[in-house]
Amino acid sequence: MRNGWYTEGEKLSEDLPYTFNTSDWLPTRGVTDTLPIEAWFPEIFYTFYAVAEPAEGGTASGGGTAKYGESVLFMASPNESYTFYGWYYGEENMSGSPSFTLDTASFLDTHTLPVTSTENIFTFTAKFEPTSSDTVTVSLRSHPPEGGMVYGAGEYPKGSNVTVSAVPNTGYEFGGWCYDDAEETYITGNLTYIIQNIQEDTSLFASFYRP
Numbered sequence: 001m002r003n004g005w006y007t008e009g010e011k012l013s014e015d016l017p018y019t020f021n022t023s024d025w026l027p028t029r030g031v032t033d034t035l036p037i038e039a040w041f042p043e044i045f046y047t048f049y050a051v052a053e054p055a056e057g058g059t060a061s062g063g064g065t066a067k068y069g070e071s072v073l074f075m076a077s078p079n080e081s082y083t084f085y086g087w088y089y090g091e092e093n094m095s096g097s098p099s100f101t102l103d104t105a106s107f108l109d110t111h112t113l114p115v116t117s118t119e120n121i122f123t124f125t126a127k128f129e130p131t132s133s134d135t136v137t138v139s140l141r142s143h144p145p146e147g148g149m150v151y152g153a154g155e156y157p158k159g160s161n162v163t164v165s166a167v168p169n170t171g172y173e174f175g176g177w178c179y180d181d182a183e184e185t186y187i188t189g190n191l192t193y194i195i196q197n198i199q200e201d202t203s204l205f206a207s208f209y210r211p
Contacts, residue, residue: 046104046120048072057082057128072102076126085127094124134158138195139203141180147172147208162195166206175207 048063058078066072076098078084087095089111094100102124113120136158140150152164168174177187180203187193187204195202 043067044120046108046122048074048102048104049121049123050074050076051123051125052076053125053127057130058084058126060124060126063124066104068108069105072104074100074102074124074126076100076128078128081131082128083131085129088125088127089122098126136198137201138162138164138198139180139201140164141203141205142166143205143207148174148206150206156198158199159197162198162202163192164195164204165192166208167191168208171210172208173211175209177204177206179203180205 045065045067047065050060050063052058052060056079058076060074060076062074063072074087074095076084076087078098084098086093087097087100094102107122111122113122134157135155137155138153140153142148142150146169148166148168150164150166152162156162164177166174166177174189174191176189177193179185179187184205193204
C-alpha cells in the first residue's frame with residue numbers, strides 16, 4: 001500500500017511531519033528547477049465484528065470490513081427459549097432491531113478505538129435474554145372459523161385466572177369450549193369460561209353449529 005512522501009515515484013519518508021533537506025538535491029539541479037513532492041495517504045479500512053451474548057442465545061452475523069462512510073449490516077436471530085434484547089457497542093445500546101445498519105461515518109465521528117486496540121477493530125454484541133418462564137400462552141380458535149368469534153387469547157402471568165369468551169355469528173349456535181388437542185375434551189357449554197390458576201400453555205377451541 002502506497003503511503004508517505006514521494007517525489008518522481010521515489011519514496012522519501014513516512015514521517016509526519018517530514019523535513020526535506022535541500023542540500024541533498026540542489027547540487028544536481030539547476031537553480032530554476034522544481035521538485036514535486038506528493039503526500040500519499042492510504043485508504044483506512046475498519047473491521048466490525050458481530051458476536052452473540054450469550055453464545056447459546058442466538059446467532060449474530062454481518063459486520064465485516066468497510067471504509068469511512070460505508071454502511072455495515074448486522075443481523076441477529078434468537079434461538080428457541082431466548083429473546084433478542086438489542087445490539088450493543090460496549091454498554092451503549094445501538095439498536096433494538098434484530099436487523100441493524102450502521103452508518104460508519106456517524107459512528108466513527110463519535111467513537112474512538114478502544115485503548116487496548118492496536119488495529120481498527122470494533123465489536124458489536126447482539127444480546128439475548130432467556131424467555132421468561134413466568135408467563136403462559138392461551139391460544140384460541142373457532143370451529144368452524146365462520147361460526148363465531150373468540151376472545152381472551154394472549155400471554156398471562158403463570159398462576160393467574162384467565163377469562164375466555166365466545167360470540168356466535170348470525171345463523172350459528174354455541175356448542176361449547178373444548179381442549180384443542182387430540183382428544184378434544186369437552187369443558188363447558190358456557191359462552192364465558194374462566195381458566196383458574198393457569199400453569200401451562202393452553203389451547204382451546206369454541207365449537208359452533210347451525211341449529
